[in-house]
Every structure is written in C-alpha cells, then in structure tokens.
Amino acid sequence: MAFRERTAWIAVVTTLVVWSVYFAWFWVDVAGQRLDGGAVLTRFLITMGISLVVMIGLNVATGVMTAKNIETPPDELERLIEARADRICFKLLEVLVPIGLIGGLLATDTIRAAFPADPAGSVALIFANGVLMAFVLTEVVRESVHIASFRMTA
Secondary structure, eight states: OOHHHHHHHHHHHHHHHHHHHHHHHHHHHHHTTOOOHHHHHHHHHHHHHHHHHHHHHHHHHHHHHTHHHHSSOOOHHHHHHHHHHHHHHHHHHHHHHHHHHHHHHHTHHHHHHHOTTSHHHHHHHHHHHHHHHHHHHHHHHHHHHHHHHHHHHO
C-alpha cells in the first residue's frame, strides 16, 4: 500500500470515528432543545484535539515505517488522483454549503422558536455546525476518492 493511500485511510477512519461522535452529540442536543454554547465549544475543541493528535501520531508512525516513501515527491498518477479528488470535492462543497445555508435560512424562525432562551446563539451554533459538517463530509469523500483511485490502479 502506498504511503499516500495509508494517509488517506488514516484520515477517513479517524474523521469518521471522531467527528461522528461530535456531530451525533450535537444533533441529539439540538433535537432535545438543550444547546449550550460553552459545552459545544468545549466538545469541538476536544474533538479537534483528538483528531489532530490521532492523525499526526498515525501519520508519523506510518512515515517512520515507510521512511523511503515519505521523501518521494508525488508521481504523475498521484497528482492525477489528487486533482480528481479535489475536483469532485470542490463540486460537492459548492452544493452542500448553499444547501446548508439556504436550509438554515428557511428554518431560522423554527430554530428561534425552539430555543427561546438564546435564539440568536442557537441559530449561529446550528449554522456553524451545519457548515462544519459539510466540510467534514467533503473531506471524507475526498480521502475516499484517493483510496478508491489507489485501489483501482493497484
């Protein structure tokens, strides 16, 4: 397995495991109408920290195990795979972000009514986490395209 494919696997698995927990917790809080901005920020920072530590640690370990491949610049195939993944995910992001923002705008009154204690803060948290979810999903798709492309050429 190529070094860049291994890093893609690390990114997909780590992102799915760590961020799925964060978003599940967040949307359960939204459904239960108990959003707390401080708790959401704390969970976000913890999730980001765990994600960074795990990904950096596993990528360093992978780099040490395959030291000869880490210094090698990407070849033509790897550049094509990267360009294809970027192209697909840029289009996906162009679709997901407007859908999230327009959906959020249409639901603003519903969100405000559901969270009378802090309507503006709740709208902001839901918007921000909706956009964050679009970015995380796009990154998972991007790395999955890397994996699928490497597997098809193997």
